[in-house]
Amino acid sequence: MATFRAEVFQNEFLPDGGTDVHAIVTVTAEGVGGAVTADGGVAEVVMIDTSGSMTGPTLEAAKHAAQVALDHIPDGTWFAIVSGSHVAQRVFPYPNARVAIVQMEPGARAEAKRAVAALKATGGTAMSTWLRLADQIFATQPAATQRHAILLTDGKNESEPREQLTAAIRDVTGRFQCDARGVGQHWQVDELREISTALLGTVELIADPADIADDFRALLAASLARGVADAQLRVWTPQGGQVLFVRQVAPTVEDLTARRTDITPLVGAYPTGAWADESRDYHVAVRVPSRTVGNEQLAARVQIAVGDEVLASGLVKAAWSDDASLTARISPEVAHYTGQAELADAIQEGLAAKAAGDEATATVKLGRAVQLAAETGNEEATSKLRRVVDIEDEEHGTVRLKRGASRLDEMALDTASTKTTRVRR
Incomplete structure (x- = not known):
């Protein structure tokens, strides 16, 4: 049986007149077990880019990867394959089938492999149609409460306005989770990040098409390890209180603030998606009315809930003091993840400026990113930054842009920008 626990790390002391309270809440799930596919509660949709740019080895590698993925989808799992170009088409179940999604079994697996083998590359790229078709397919099986998709592309979303993609993302948000993968160097990181962020998934660069199969295998393993289909982070604040933001800060930075739904006027719920046995950190910031020195109050109650059942709870406190040695302290956890969030922004803003010619x-x-990566011990970020800039002084963030840095190195840095290192406790 799945169990959750919540731990709160903060400095609860505020100076006279202080109002803002910051805390890191670590949520840990144990005993989750894998997704139960035999009862039809799990569904997988694989979306493969078949636009003209995929012609050749990339499409062949994607087809091989999809066939490998089919071998790793357990019997009983609902599944479908979508071919995506400037339009989306269901290729399995076949377009003339009476059903949009079927349960995996040996016969379906063999037929799906034949359908994938017949894929051909043609046309442009309009990812909104892929997402909407996946949503329609999932909707035909309401009993499948755990819904996961993989989206693979090698190009830009060039056959429709960006607003059309954004509208589709908005419309399907909350209906399924989606991991997005870009192969090669001609796709846009920000496009796939918009998809993966809204749909509680991940975005990664696959530099070599030969690696697609291993990535698909790992994605399916991770998806099928999630025995809890969906959980919410709930935040209660007192009358007069205000949630400033709620962010997941480990293992990646994801801002959940705008995803709030109201449970009551004082309680908001934030989606966290499906869970395996794992631990995640959340940065919760609230504002409460100031009270006089010597007073204490509960600033927030943070809970993890599955359905209507609250499985764990942590308390965020506020205490007003005139002792500067107490109020001046910054929680190490809060300081660490504040730096990690700033690191992600610095990398993305630096790369965007470089692309725009603003050296x-x-x-x-990017100099600030180097400094933050060193301060927070993010060695992966430092390693990837070294491929884009020459570092002269790590402590002070003095760098020079590396001449001839490859597009793939910049994309690898961009996609990894939201990955964080856990705080050392």
């Missing part, structure tokens, strides 16, 4: 801003931002 001065790019140098400043």
Whole structure:
């Protein structure tokens, strides 16, 4: 049986007149077990880019990867395959089938492999149609409460306005989770990040098409390890209180603030998606009315809930003091993850400036990223930054843009920008 626990790390002391309270809440799930596919509660949809740019080895590698993925989808799992170009088409179950999704069994697996083998590359790229078709397919099986999709592309979303993709993402948000993968160097990181962030998934670069199969295998293993289909982080604040933000800060930075739904006027719920046996950290910031020195109050109650059942709870406190040695302390956990969030922003803003030809801003931002990566012990970020900038002084963030840095190195840095290191306790 799945169990959750919540731990709160903060400095609860505020100076006279202080109002803002920050805390890191670590939520840990244990005993979750894998997704139960035999009862039809799990569904997988694989979306493969079949636009003209996929012609050749990339499409062949994607087809091989999809066939490998089919071998790793357990019997009983609902599944479908979507071919995506400037339009989306269901290729399995076949377009003339009476059902949009079927349960995996040996015969279906063999037929799906034949359908994948027949894929051909043609046309443009309109990912909104892929997402909407996946949503329609999932909707035909309401009993499948755990819904996961993989989206693979090698190109830009060039056959429709960006607003059309954004609208589709908005419309399908909350209906399924989606991991997005870009192969090669001609796709846009920000496009796939918009998809994966809204749909509580991940975005990664696959530099070599030969690696697609291993990535698909790992994605399915991770998806099928999630025995809890959906959980919410609930935050209660007192009358007069205000939630400033709620962010997941480990293992990746994801801002959940705008995803709030009201349970009551004082309680908001934030989606966290499906869970395996794992631990995640959340940065919760609230504002409460100031009270006089010597007073204490509960600033927030943070809970993890599955359905209507609350499985764990942590308390965020506030205490007003005139002792500067107490009020001046910054929680190590809060400081660490504040730096990690700033690191992600600095990398993304620096790369965007570089792409726009603003080398001065790019140098400043990426220099700050180098400094933050060192301060927070994010060795992966430092390693990837070294491929884009020459570091002269890590402590002060003095860098020079590396001439001839490859597009793939920049994309690897961009996609990894939201990955964080856990705070050392």
